[in-house]
Each structure stands twice: as structure tokens, then as C-alpha cells.
Amino acid sequence: MHELRLHNTLSGKTESFVPLRAGEVKMYTCGPTVYDYAHIGNFRTFVFQDVLRRYLKQRGLKLTHVMNLTDVDDRIIANAAAAGVGIRDYTEKFAQAFFADCKALSVETPEYWIRATDHIPDMVRLIERLQTKTFTYESDGSIYYRIAKFPEYGKLSKIDLTGIQAGARVDNDRYEKESARDFALWKAPKPGEHFWETEIGKGRPGWHIECSAMAMKYLGETLDIHTGGIDLAFPHHENEIAQSEGATGKPFARYWLHAEHLLVEGEKMSKSLGNFFTLRDLYGQGYKPSALRYALASVPYRRQLNFTFDGLRQATSSVERIRNFAERLRQGRFRTGSSSGMKERAAKALDDFDAGLADDLNTAMALAATFDFIREANIAMDSGDFGQEDVAAAQKFLDAFEQVFAVLQDNDAEKLRELGFAAPETKLTDAEIDAKIAQRQAARQRRDFAQSDEIRKELAERGIILEDSKDGSVRWKRK
Ligand code: AMP
Numbered sequence: 001m002h003e004l005r006l007h008n009t010l011s012g013k014t015e016s017f018v019p020l021r022a023g024e025v026k027m028y029t030c031g032p033t034v035y036d037y038a039h040i041g042n043f044r045t046f047v048f049q050d051v052l053r054r055y056l057k058q059r060g061l062k063l064t065h066v067m068n069l070t071d072v073d074d075r076i077i078a079n080a081a082a083a084g085v086g087i088r089d090y091t092e093k094f095a096q097a098f099f100a101d102c103k104a105l106s107v108e109t110p111e112y113w114i115r116a117t118d119h120i121p122d123m124v125r126l127i128e129r130l131q132t133k134t135f136t137y138e139s140d141g142s143i144y145y146r147i148a149k150f151p152e153y154g155k156l157s158k159i160d161l162t163g164i165q166a167g168a169r170v171d172n173d174r175y176e177k178e179s180a181r182d183f184a185l186w187k188a189p190k191p192g193e194h195f196w197e198t199e200i201g202k203g204r205p206g207w208h209i210e211c212s213a214m215a216m217k218y219l220g221e222t223l224d225i226h227t228g229g230i231d232l233a234f235p236h237h238e239n240e241i242a243q244s245e246g247a248t249g250k251p252f253a254r255y256w257l258h259a260e261h262l263l264v265e266g267e268k269m270s271k272s273l274g275n276f277f278t279l280r281d282l283y284g285q286g287y288k289p290s291a292l293r294y295a296l297a298s299v300p301y302r303r304q305l306n307f308t309f310d311g312l313r314q315a316t317s318s319v320e321r322i323r324n325f326a327e328r329l330r331q332g333r334f335r336t337g338s339s340s341g342m343k344e345r346a347a348k349a350l351d352d353f354d355a356g357l358a359d360d361l362n363t364a365m366a367l368a369a370t371f372d373f374i375r376e377a378n379i380a381m382d383s384g385d386f387g388q389e390d391v392a393a394a395q396k397f398l399d400a401f402e403q404v405f406a407v408l409q410d411n412d413a414e415k416l417r418e419l420g421f422a423a424p425e426t427k428l429t430d431a432e433i434d435a436k437i438a439q440r441q442a443a444r445q446r447r448d449f450a451q452s453d454e455i456r457k458e459l460a461e462r463g464i465i466l467e468d469s470k471d472g473s474v475r476w477k478r479k
């Protein structure tokens with residue numbers, strides 16, 4: 001295993017990653033604000049976080065990962081009030097859609113998936129701690145954080161605080177660097193808005209206090225890793241640091257990892273430009289979850305990801321190539337023994353794969369190692385220079401690949417059905433059908449009936465019916 005190095009926004013450097021307690025990682029991820037369906041930009045960040053969590057586990061680290069659902073913030077309050085429903089009623093649909101989207105993209109469930117509205121008392125207690133330490137003041141029933149009281153304010157986002165007027169306030173949860181001000185920890189209710197009755201008065205939490213309170217509740221006062229998209233570095237994460245470190249006097253998160261944004265065909269995604277996509281929009285156009293996951297994971301997280309339909313089609317064929325190789329390996333019709341150097345070649349591929357991911361999660365490098373290996377192994381297979389004893393080493397490589405990238409298992413049709421989409425239009429050619437049938441026959445010969453049933457099922461899903469005859473031959477017809 002190579003030394004793991006991660007880029008830390010706090011230091012501005014790529015550093016060796018050493019968790020606070022050897023062998024364990026405590027990680028917090030800002031989850032979605034469930035006021036609408038998540039878009040593919042959001043999932044760029046969530047897939048990056050999933051690749052990170054899978055890779056940490058692959059390295060044998062014991063991970064405690066917390067992801068929240070922001071189910072109360074300015075946008076939710078405003079939308080729920082406009083719709084005349086409670087905030088739980090308003091957010092539930094989007095929360096469920098988010099869970100379903102994660103499942104389709106094989107984004108693993110973190111150890112804790114928690115909701116802000118289940119943690120109001122924790123937020124209130126944290127605000128009280130800040131009050132005791134005089135980090136706060138009140139105005140018109142709201143409670144604000146006094147940034148002048150925290151001299152390190154700005155250390156994450158490196159903003160320039162000169163010229164900021166002491167006591168100037170901002171009430172919105174989201175604002176630009178130029179508007180750095182004292183921010184609201186607790187907001188007095190406006191007519192028609194949802195509020196809680198608490199020890200610090202009637203009202204609702206600001207967005208920033210939510211993550212500080214939830215992260216520290218589950219992970220302790222100092223976390224190893226805190227992640228999010230780059231737009232969260234300011235003000236959200238800067239404010240999380242001010243709140244948490246103000247209250248505890250201890251470092252809040254040791255490594256801050258931020259994913260760069262996804263652009264669509266080189267432009268910022270926006271509804272008015274007509275380039276705004278949810279996952280469902282793309283499934284509706286016939287793209288598969290595995291291709292999307294691959295496209296989102298393939299660009300290293302600190303590079304902007306330029307999402308294009310051409311790229312998505314390439315991702316589709318990359319996934320096919322890896323799946324075909326896995327299938328070829330599974331069929332296992334190789335000569336006995338091993339070929340010279342193939343085991344060593346597989347071990348080198350594994351080492352290169354790990355070197356890529358250890359280098360600040362360079363997924364492009366890890367994928368290059370994957371395709372180099374597949375190409376060479378395919379050439380060896382074509383020339384009969386791949387033996388049965390080489391299968392295990394190649395399979396070990398694919399297992400490591402799958403632990404992190406999670407696109408090998410061919411369950412796209414099933415996932416799409418679960419989301420209510422018909423399977424994509426997949427007309428097989430006669431030659432493709434014959435090849436599938438040959439694979440199935442091979443599986444039956446080695447008494448791998450699970451595999452042969454799987455192939456029959458896959459063909460049936462694509463409208464091909466098989467008829468086994470007594471002499472062992474197979475006929476097929478289209479439905
Ligand atoms: P939100 O639901 O707005 O709180 O965002 C959820 C996550 O998606 C956050 O980590 C954001 O930083 C991230 N995010 C938002 N827009 C993009 C984008 N275009 N590309 C990548 N990540 C994004």
C-alpha cells in the first residue's frame with residue numbers, strides 16, 4: 001500500500017493522511033439540502049465522497065462516516081411556507097428521492113444518515129455554549145455569531161477580513177465572500193414560518209450550526225475528515241469552524257476536502273440555460289446508472305468535471321469493456337498452467353491502482369492502470385497465453401477495482417426498474433445473442449447454474465426467449 005496523501009484546503013497543501021487514532025477515521029459529509037431533486041453536480045460531490053469512503057475502507061481503516069440531510073434552511077422554510085405545508089411534509093419526497101438516487105449510483109449508506117430536524121436540542125445546546133463564552137449577541141429575537149471574537153475566522157477560505165465592519169450582520173444562510181458578516185445561529189420566526197419553542201427562544205437554526213452540532217455529536221469534538229463541494233468552503237465550513245472551535249477550543253476537522261464543481265458542456269448548470277440535469281433526466285434519455293457513476297468518478301475530484309453527452313457515451317463503453325473482460329475471465333476457458341509474467345503483471349496493476357488512489361484520490365490514474373492491465377490481459381488471452389492459474393490474480397485486481405468504482409455488477413436494468421424507468425432500448429444483434437448463449441452453455445457445463453440463470457434472465461429482459469432442446473442445443477426467438 002502506498003502512503004495516502006490528501007489535499008487539505010485548510011493548509012492549502014497535499015499532506016500525508018494520518019488519522020487521530022491509528023486505524024480509525026471519523027468523517028463528516030455535508031449532505032443535500034432536500035428542497036428539490038439533487039442534480040448531477042451534487043452527485044459529482046457525493047460520488048467523490050463515496051469513492052473516498054470506499055478507498056479508506058479498502059485500506060483497512062475503520063470508518064465512521066456521518067452524512068446529514070439538511071431538512072431545514074432558508075430555501076426549505078420559504079418553499080414549505082409557500083406550499084402551505086409543514087417542513088417534514090415538504091422535504092420527505094426529496095429525501096426519499098435522494099436515498100433512491102444514491103442507491104442507483106451505488107453510493108454506499110454512511111454509518112450515520114441523520115436529519116437536521118432530529119437534532120434541534122443539540123443545536124440549542126451548542127448555541128448556549130457559545131453564549132456562555134460570549135461569542136454571540138441577540139438582535140430582534142435572532143442570535144448572531146460575532147466573528148470579530150474568533151481571530152482565526154477566514155483560515156479555511158483565506159478571505160480578507162480587513163474593512164469588515166464589526167457588528168454588521170447577514171441573515172441569509174448562503175452569501176458570497178464579499179458579504180462576510182456576523183451570521184445567524186438562530187433565527188426568529190417570521191409569520192407563517194415553521195419554528196421550535198426552545199430554551200433560547202422561539203425560532204429555527206441557521207444552516208451552519210446544524211452541521212457543527214451533528215458532526216460533534218456523532219464524531220467527537222475533533223474529526224479526521226470533513227468533506228463537501230467547493231462552494232461550501234465559504235461561508236458554510238468557515239462558519240462551522242468558528243462555531244465548533246469557539247465552543248470547544250479544539251481543532252474541529254483536521255483535513256478538509258473539497259470537490260471542484262461539475263460544469264455542463266463547459267458552462268455552469270442552470271435551469272435558464274437548459275443544461276440542468278437530475279439523474280432522472282438522464283435515465284429518461286436511456287443512460288445507465290453505471291455509466292453516470294463512472295463518468296462522475298473518472299475525473300479526479302480537484303479538477304472541474306466538464307460533463308458532456310459524448311463523455312457519458314464514452315463512460316458507457318468503458319464500463320462495457322471492463323464488464324466484458326470480467327465476463328471473459330469468468331468463462332475461464334484457458335489452458336492449464338500460467339503464462340509467464342501474468343501474475344506479476346496483475347500484481348503491478350494492483351500496485352499502480354493503489355498508487356493512483358493514494359495520490360489524493362487520482363481516479364484517472366487508477367483507471368489508466370485498470371485499462372492497461374485489461375488490454376494486456378486481453379492480448380494474452382487472444383494469443384492463448386493466459387492460463388487457468390492466472391485467473392485468480394486477475395480476479396483479485398478486478399475485486400479491488402470493484403470495491404472502489406462499483407460499476408462491474410451488471411444490475412442497471414434492475415435499478416432503472418426500481419426508479420420506475422423501463423430498461424433502456426437495448427436491441428441485441430444476432431451475433432451478440434449467440435455469444436450470450438455460448439456463455440450460458442459454458443456456465444452450464446461447469447455447473448454454474450446461478451450464472452446460466454443470470455444470462456437467461458438478462459436475455460429475457462431484453463426480449464429474447466430461449467428454448468433448451470433435449471439434445472442440449474439451444475434455440476432462441478425474439479418476443
Ligand atoms: P446542497 O444540496 O446545495 O447543499 O449541495 C449538496 C452538495 O453538492 C454540496 O456538497 C455542494 O457543494 C455540492 N454541489 C453543488 N453544486 C455542485 C456542482 N455544480 N458540482 C459539484 N458539486 C456541487
Ligand code: ZN
Pocket residue numbers: 029030031211236
Ligand atoms: Zn454542512
